[in-house]
Amino acid sequence: MKHDISTVEMEELSAYFETEEGSRLLNVLLKQHIEAQGDNVTSDLQQQASRIKNAAWSNIESHIREANNSIKQNVFRIYNWMPYAVGLLVVAAVSFLFLNRHYKNDTENLLVEENRITPGGNRATLILADGRTLSLDEKRKGIVMNDDGIIYDDGKSIILPGEGRVSESFTLTTPKGGTYELVLPDGTKVWLNAASTLTYPGRFNTNERYVQLEGEAFFDVSKKVKSTGARVPFIVQSPTQRIEVLGTAFNIMDYADESSSRTTLVHGSVKIHAYSSSNQAVVLKPGEQSVYAGDLLSKSKVDTALFCAWKNDKFLFQDTKIKDALQQLSRWYDFDVVYEGTIKETYFYGEFSRKSAFVDVLKVLEKSGIYSKLKVDGKRRKLIVSM
Numbered sequence: 001m002k003h004d005i006s007t008v009e010m011e012e013l014s015a016y017f018e019t020e021e022g023s024r025l026l027n028v029l030l031k032q033h034i035e036a037q038g039d040n041v042t043s044d045l046q047q048q049a050s051r052i053k054n055a056a057w058s059n060i061e062s063h064i065r066e067a068n069n070s071i072k073q074n075v076f077r078i079y080n081w082m083p084y085a086v087g088l089l090v091v092a093a094v095s096f097l098f099l100n101r102h103y104k105n106d107t108e109n110l111l112v113e114e115n116r117i118t119p120g121g122n123r124a125t126l127i128l129a130d131g132r133t134l135s136l137d138e139k140r141k142g143i144v145m146n147d148d149g150i151i152y153d154d155g156k157s158i159i160l161p162g163e164g165r166v167s168e169s170f171t172l173t174t175p176k177g178g179t180y181e182l183v184l185p186d187g188t189k190v191w192l193n194a195a196s197t198l199t200y201p202g203r204f205n206t207n208e209r210y211v212q213l214e215g216e217a218f219f220d221v222s223k224k225v226k227s228t229g230a231r232v233p234f235i236v237q238s239p240t241q242r243i244e245v246l247g248t249a250f251n252i253m254d255y256a257d258e259s260s261s262r263t264t265l266v267h268g269s270v271k272i273h274a275y276s277s278s279n280q281a282v283v284l285k286p287g288e289q290s291v292y293a294g295d296l297l298s299k300s301k302v303d304t305a306l307f308c309a310w311k312n313d314k315f316l317f318q319d320t321k322i323k324d325a326l327q328q329l330s331r332w333y334d335f336d337v338v339y340e341g342t343i344k345e346t347y348f349y350g351e352f353s354r355k356s357a358f359v360d361v362l363k364v365l366e367k368s369g370i371y372s373k374l375k376v377d378g379k380r381r382k383l384i385v386s387m
Contacts, residue, residue, distance in 0.1 A: 117358035123178030129168030142181025176334040187222035194331040216253040223247035242273040260293035264307040335381040
């Protein structure tokens, strides 16, 4: 088949491939056909380019047949120009092969790096009152504070009586990709999420129970009463708010790199005091969530499962902003997110285990129209995201 093209049409073709749609088509097709060659990549550039041209032409024709009817006229104009588009692909392919003779090795290295990114696990550090630091056992899920000192949840002792003054404060901290459970001296259970810190005493006083949180944690607070019969309040202080509890289960998310802090109540009752200019406060009922952002404290009804799923080793996204979803994933898989180009206000839906392999998570994102590539910068891994 012979196709003639005028100078004007050539300019229009070039302009098309400078658009976001055209550029993505060109890049995706080239990448697909280069990678498809696998071990067949040779130094014979002419032979290699010919294979790419034939495969690209077939693929482009397929794209055209599947094009939306609303852009038929434009597609058919492009179809008339496709032999020249394939020519552009060949030129790009030859340049690619010439300048990237080690492409296959680089690709394999990135795949190895992706496989090295493993799901988070039971990782935490306990800082004692005397300054000693203990790296907690990754084979165990949590620790228990009691009169016998500090033990693992299976009963194995960490600190025996007399080794540390349990009346003083302790700090439990998790890194990115870490989580740990804790039973406080009063029996309150705490699940600490990744990149979080909880500071608490070895013993609570009789008037109130006070802890400090940075990051995210789920609390199942035990009920305690004074000799007068009044309940002993449980107080959580985070960077932006103070939560007063009597006996309840709730989740707090208050990270420094988030634009808002959220408290989600599963059952019981809590009162939130925001550290705002107007000293705002709200009382939550089960199934409600408070949000503190931009010096404004508000509350609304929510599906609590969406905000507490992490405690049960799940990611659960429903109508979640894509940047919020990636923020959660980055804390668990320990990578940095870099956005390339314009990122549309997109919402993400999905449910999968927090034990999922990182490469499988990338596949889920790609199916949702979220494209990414991994870049290693020193000791940090960066996920370059585009849409």
